[in-house]
Structure formats: structure tokens, C-alpha cells
Amino acid sequence: MIGEGxxxxxxxxxxxxxxNLNLAGPGTTVxxxxxxxxxxxxxxxxxxxxxxxxxFAKVGVRVVGxxxxxxxxxxxxxxxxxxKVALAxxxxxxxxxxxxTWVEKSMYGRKYMGMERATLLIQAGKIVRAWRKVxxxxxxxxxxxxATDR
Numbered sequence: 001m002i003g004e005g006x007x008x009x010x011x012x013x014x015x016x017x018x019x020n021l022n023l024a025g026p027g028t029t030v031x032x033x034x035x036x037x038x039x040x041x042x043x044x045x046x047x048x049x050x051x052x053x054x055x056f057a058k059v060g061v062r063v064v065g066x067x068x069x070x071x072x073x074x075x076x077x078x079x080x081x082x083x084k085v086a087l088a089x090x091x092x093x094x095x096x097x098x099x100x101t102w103v104e105k106s107m108y109g110r111k112y113m114g115m116e117r118a119t120l121l122i123q124a125g126k127i128v129r130a131w132r133k134v135x136x137x138x139x140x141x142x143x144x145x146x147a148t149d150r
Contacts, residue, residue, distance in 0.1 A: 001100035004130050008122055009098045013064070015086040016074045021064060024125040028150070030056065030063045030143055032119040032134075033101040037069045037077035037087075041136050045117070046083050048140035053084040061147045066090050067115060119143055123150060 002008070010024040021029065032049065034042045049056075049063050056063050063085045069077075074087040088095070096102040096115060105114040117136075121129040121143065129146050131139070 002098065002127065004127050006127050008120075008125055008127060011095060011098065013066075013088040013095070014071075015064060015088055016071065016078055017086045019086070021062070021086075021088070023122065026124055028061045028121070028123045028147065030061055030119060030121055030147060031066060031099075032063070032143075033066045033096060033099065033115055034117055035115040036067055037073050038080065041117070042067070043081060045134075045136045045139065046077070046085065047081060048136070050082070050084040052140050052144050055144055056147060059148050062086070064088055066095060068093060068096065121146055121150070
């Protein structure tokens with residue numbers, strides 16, 4: 001599993017805003033992985049990052065959410081909640097596999113594969129901070145504090 005101090009894979013992601021993100025390139029990015037568009041926890045997380053988007057921009061940090069939903073579904077999710085963060089689609093699972101966020105989960109005794117809620121603060125192609133098994137309340141503010149202190 002990739003973690004703090006590790007170089008990120010050289011991948012370019014097409015984003016919902018029409019731009020591309022080179023993960024190994026210069027700059028600072030918050031990459032947050034979430035299970036599914038338009039579910040309660042994922043919606044709250046996206047809204048929290050959206051609320052803080054101007055603050056992230058002030059410190060030069062781009063915020064990008066990632067799930068395995070298709071880009072069309074992302075577009076509906078963004079429009080429905082007026083999200084101000086870019087989303088990336090990981091339909092083939094390559095990104096979540098590379099970052100170790102596609103994991104075995106368990107619900108009511110049933111095991112299945114799913115997206116772990118995780119956030120990575122990436123600067124100049126290296127992970128400077130990683131949050132795994134994220135709990136949504138207060139998380140976006142915690143990430144902003146870490147991004148501001150870098």
C-alpha cells in the first residue's frame with residue numbers, strides 16, 4: 001500500500017471540469033477517494049470540500065474526488081449539489097488499485113470489494129500526508145489545516 005513519503009504513480013487523470021491532472025507533476029493536490037456519488041456520507045464529504053474550496057485555492061491546493069462512478073454520473077452529482085471540486089472517474093479501478101483504496105469490506109457478515117474512504121495530500125509527486133478509513137465529520141477542515149501547514 002502506498003503511503004506517506006512515497007512517490008505517486010505517474011498517471012494523468014481526466015477531470016470533470018475538462019482539465020487533466022498529472023499526479024506526479026508539480027503543485028499540491030488533495031486526492032480524496034470515496035465509495036459512491038449521491039450517497040449520504042459521500043455527498044456530505046463533497047459538500048464539505050466544496051465549502052472549503054476557496055480556502056484550499058488560497059493556499060494553492062487543488063481538491064479532486066475519486067470514485068469508480070462514470071463521468072456522466074459525476075456530472076449529475078456535481079450539478080445536483082453545485083459542487084466546486086473536480087471529480088475523477090476510476091471506472092477501470094487502476095487508480096484505486098495503485099493507491100490501495102480498493103479493499104475488502106464487510107457488512108452484515110458479507111464480504112465484498114469496495115472503495116475505502118481515504119484522502120492523500122500530494123505535493124510535487126509525493127504523498128506528504130495520508131488519511132485512511134476516513135470519518136467524514138470534520139475531515140475536510142483537518143485536511144485544510146494540514147495543507148495550510150505544509
